[in-house]
Amino acid sequence: MAKAPIRIGVVGCGSISVRGILPHLAVPDVQDRVRIEAVCDPVAGRAEAAAERFGAERAFLDIDDLLAHGNVDAVSIATPIGLHYEHGKKALAAGKHIHFNKTMTTTVAEATDLIETARRKGLKIVASPGQVLRPNVRRIKELVADGTLGTLCWAAVGSTFGTYHEDESVRQGSDVLSNIDPSWYYRKPGGGPLYDMTVYGLHTLTTILGPAKRVTSFSGTRLKEREFRGQMVPCDADDNTLMILDYGDSLFALVYGVASGRMPVRLGEGSFFGTKGTIIGSEMNGEAIDYPGRAELAAFPQANPTWLLPHVVGDHRGMQEAHVFEDVMQLVDWVRDDVPTPVTAEQARHVVDIIESAYRSSETGQAQILTTTF
Ligand SMILES: NC(=O)c1ccc[n+]([C@@H]2O[C@H](COP(=O)([O-])OP(=O)(O)OC[C@H]3O[C@@H](n4cnc5c(N)ncnc54)[C@H](O)[C@@H]3O)[C@@H](O)[C@H]2O)c1
Structure with missing residues (x-):
């Protein structure tokens, strides 16, 4: 039986999300592997507007609601860097795999906490940039x-x-x-x-x-x-x-x-x-x-060197921030097909x-x- 696509939630609908992550994940060629299920952002109307433009099922004002009601397997955390640890901790507590936009955290203690929590819970973390x-x-x-x-x-x-x-x-x-x-x-x-x-x-x-x-x-x-x-x-x-x-x-x-x-x-x-x-x-x-x-x-x-990344094919080559899309797909492949990635949280x-x-x-x-x- 074909495996279901990974249902992803995008936390934060700012620049990297609207220019990079969401447009790439809305391209038809990846729909059998990943779906944008939910988005959230505290700015009034931003998550709804992003959901409408990029075809997400659900939009929320905050991450707690996305994690509780978003119906997601994994999240891409695209919030300001000072919030990454708090958002990563919440996502792991809710049992979600994580892609972190750079930089993963601002302290080693925070990064270690996330890495150890993920290991204990059998969850996966991919941390950009790959x-x-x-x-x-x-x-x-x-x-x-x-x-x-x-x-x-x-x-x-x-x-x-x-x-x-x-x-x-x-x-x-x-x-x-x-x-x-x-x-x-x-x-x-x-x-x-x-x-x-x-x-x-x-x-x-x-x-x-x-x-x-x-x-x-x-x-x-x-x-x-x-x-x-x-x-x-x-x-x-x-x-x-x-x-x-x-x-x-x-x-x-x-x-x-x-x-x-x-x-x-x-x-x-x-x-x-x-x-x-x-x-x-x-x-x-x-x-x-x-x-x-x-x-x-x-x-x-x-052409630019991102074209040589494994998932940057077809329409993805003409789009912005293809390397971030690649990192998200590293998580998708790891979760779906158990393909380990060299883009590790330990290096981050x-x-x-x-x-x-x-x-x-x-x-x-x-x-x-x-x-x-x-
Ligand atoms: N802008 C770029 O060129 C770029 C490229 C690659 C990676 N990144 C990385 O992506 C991440 C986000 O950067 P950006 O440029 O998109 O920032 P941004 O300021 O454009 O967007 C951040 C978004 O997060 C939202 N936000 C704030 N608090 C939140 C909360 N508590 N819950 C949910 N959403 C919240 C903001 O309202 C805003 O819409 C950073 O880690 C950055 O380093 C940015």
Whole structure:
């Protein structure tokens, strides 16, 4: 007998949900595997509007009602990062599998609680971003491991906040699905470029080099307010952080999450410097790095590397945020078909450890020992 589709609830109908998760999950090609069963959001009318646009059966104002009455097997948590732990805890208590949009939590203790609760209850957690799935990242891991770069001396990853969130299309309009307020991105807990953007580079770095051992950092808030639609928004989340990771044996990595300025690589890409060669973004010693699928991509001028993710086929290739859809499908396949995923909550917890420890290092002036691994 054919297996039933996974019934999913989407918690939070903001930018990533209306631009990415919901449009992808509404495409006909996945309906035999996953259905958008319910959505929730506390902004009046937003969940109903999202349900109507993307075909969800039920809409709620809060997560408790979604979990109790939404008829779902799993949830994708797409709320502000400072709420992820509370929402994850509730979802596990209700017996639901979870996809976390990055970043999973803001503390290691929270991540450990969720991982252990899920294990005890036989529930599954997939935590974005699944940089480990990317063929270019896997290829760089091989090039570093097989000595092609000689002795690796240091690496660098990071990202800039800029005005990305103020400028997103779904924040410029006047209806509930297009007037989404980004203010939480600038406030503690959960705001700032490390949790939202540097997390991609940290997943790439830890996929390639594995877990780090120590971190030291300087961090603070460079912009005390930002303008959004003519209003000044007060900012207290750190927006300017430089950290150094210690990998042992004098191998170091520079990691940044800054208010402006960036190295010339794409989000999630890194630089790796060895005695016999240098990788910067997608190039090694100035030449494009070859990896499985790259030649096929070259035939399509509009192609981007997300096309090489296993579920990003057909209509999904022309849609925004395909990598987030891929991570949701990793959970769907794991729950439905028992296909284990390499996108693990343990790696996400190690990245949380790096960020939490970097903030602690900046406050105390002391290097911090990382306690987690994966
Ligand atoms: N915006 C992006 O480009 C992007 C891309 C990938 C991943 N993400 C991640 O997705 C998550 C959400 O980001 P976003 O940009 O969509 O944020 P957003 O501010 O656009 O949307 C968040 C939504 O959550 C709702 N919300 C607030 N409190 C809630 C609660 N208690 N219960 C249910 N809903 C609640 C808000 O009303 C809002 O509609 C974050 O973890 C972010 O890092 C964002």
